[in-house]
Amino acid sequence: MKLEGAIFDVDGTLLDSMVIWDTIGGNYLRSRGITPKPGLDARFRSMSLYQAVRHYQDEYGLTDSADALMAGVNAMIEDYYAHQVQPKAGVPAFLESLHKRGVRMCLATATDHHLVEAALTRTGLWGYFGGVFTCSGVGHGKDEPHIFHTALHFLGTPKAATCVFEDALYSVRTAKQA
Numbered sequence: 001m002k003l004e005g006a007i008f009d010v011d012g013t014l015l016d017s018m019v020i021w022d023t024i025g026g027n028y029l030r031s032r033g034i035t036p037k038p039g040l041d042a043r044f045r046s047m048s049l050y051q052a053v054r055h056y057q058d059e060y061g062l063t064d065s066a067d068a069l070m071a072g073v074n075a076m077i078e079d080y081y082a083h084q085v086q087p088k089a090g091v092p093a094f095l096e097s098l099h100k101r102g103v104r105m106c107l108a109t110a111t112d113h114h115l116v117e118a119a120l121t122r123t124g125l126w127g128y129f130g131g132v133f134t135c136s137g138v139g140h141g142k143d144e145p146h147i148f149h150t151a152l153h154f155l156g157t158p159k160a161a162t163c164v165f166e167d168a169l170y171s172v173r174t175a176k177q178a
Contacts, residue, residue, distance in 0.1 A: 003103055005157030007148065007175075010109040010116050012167035014125065016088045017111075020080045021045070025052060028073050034060055049073060081115040087123050095128045106131040108151045108164075110142060130154070142171040145178035152178075 011017045025044035026036035037059070044052050053069035056062045062069060098105060107129050109116055116134075120126040131154045133147050140146040152162055164175040 001158070001161045003098075003101070003161060003163060005152070005155040005162035006098055006103050006105045007108050007151045007155070007162065007164045008105065008129070009164075009166045009168070009171065010107055010111050010119075012088075013165050014087060014091050014107075015085050015119055015123075017081070017085045017119070020077060020085070024073060024077060028076060029056070029060060031072075031076065032062070034062075078115065078118070081119040082122065085119045085123075087125060092123075092125065095125060099128055104155045104157055105129050106133065106151050106154055108133045108142070108147045110135045113137065142166075142168065142174055145174055148175045148178040 008014055011021065022045070023041055025041045029036045029040070044055075047055065049070050050066060053062075053066045053073065056069055057064075057066070064072075095105070105128055107116060109132070111134065113132055113134050116132055117126065120129070131151070133151050133154070135141050135147060138147045138150050142148075148164060152159060155162060164172070166172045166175060
């Protein structure tokens with residue numbers, strides 16, 4: 001069957017953006033003049049942003065409110081997406097080839113819509129996608145099939161003629177089950 005639809009993840013698939021998520025915990029502390037303890041970034045990977053800023057307060061003695069700390073971390077992330085992140089090698093050419101073949105494309109991501117839009121607009125990739133579906137927007141993570149069902153419904157392409165491009169194994173498994 002001919003490929004008619006494509007559902008793309010963003011971070012680690014289209015954009016070379018995993019570095020921000022892997023280093024933001026320590027980088028934020030360094031921006032405040034604080035040396036992070038060894039293993040902080042690895043520990044933060046399993047925390048929500050709120051849990052991370054509570055950790056800043058408890059372990060590093062930061063007295064700012066949780067909201068102020070979250071705003072500071074978010075400002076660093078927003079700056080990265082708006083001004084620094086680049087597409088992964090080969091992505092622009094691949095998207096152009098799909099576009100020329102008439103493949104309908106959309107995004108299914110855990111990243112906030114405004115960050116995705118800023119990065120893809122700056123890198124010239126935004127126009128390839130007809131829709132953006134976020135985990136927060138559909139109310140479910142990629143460990144559940146809802147985001148993939150929503151994206152497929154939006155594309156209006158047959159399931160058998162639609163491909164999901166993902167870099168996280170758990171998301172690949174969820175998409176395959178969907």
